[in-house]
Amino acid sequence: MGDFNHPDICWRDNMAGHKQSRRFLECVDNNFLIQVLEKPIRKGDMLDLVLTNKEGLVGNMKLKGSLGCSDHEMVEFRILRAARRAHSKLTxxxxxxxxxxxxxxxxxxxxxxxxxxxxxxxxxxxxxxxxxxxxxxx
Known part of the structure; x- marks a missing residue:
């Protein structure tokens, strides 16, 4: 999780305009990571990301407003791994x-x-x- 500062990345289409952003996308893909934050939280841009290597591992994401004078919003989320393992069935x-x-x-x-x-x-x-x-x- 963090501020990755690649505003030109379209996460829905997995495309980017700048070379550095395309390299970042390639790195994310090569490491089998998934970006799970769905809403832009900084002035309409998707700069803050939550990356995971498994769907369903991160959930219950909530935007919690700004902290102090920051123009970023806080993101609260839960790691669901332990709970899912206890209740999940192998399909x-x-x-x-x-x-x-x-x-x-x-x-x-x-x-x-x-x-x-x-x-x-x-x-x-x-x-x-x-x-x-x-x-x-x-």
């Missing part, structure tokens, strides 16, 4: 029950040329992965 995919025809059909409906046009390998992978996970949920 696995049952490939015997999978409808691969539907899966193939759903992925075949995606206009891949258009979806991947002008994207690099990393961005293309993220687009493909998103479509793959959406099809998996059907």
């Amino acid at each position: 696995t995919l049952d490939f015997r029950r999978a409808d691969f025809g539907l899966f193939r059909d759903l992925l075949g409906r995606v206009p891949w040329d258009k979806a991947l046009e002008g994207r690099g390998a990393q961005d293309s992978w993220l687009v493909f992965k998103d479509h793959l996970l959406q099809a998996q949920e059907q």
Whole structure:
């Protein structure tokens, strides 16, 4: 968690305008980190980040206002690891029950040329992965 000062990063699309910010994004991706703070908390920019290596590890995030004269807001959050481990069940995919025809059909409906046009390998992978996970949920 901290002030990473990369206002040009679009976390929704995983894109950045400046070289230094693109390198930061690459570092985050290479280390399998996820940025979980959803709302900009400093003058409309997403400068303060909460990074984790596992979805569901950080939760109950609340903005708590400024401390003193700071233009940053305090972020309160909880580490959910211990609680989740005690109550979580291991889930696995049952490939015997999978409808691969539907899966193939759903992925075949995606206009891949258009979806991947002008994207690099990393961005293309993220687009493909998103479509793959959406099809998996059907």
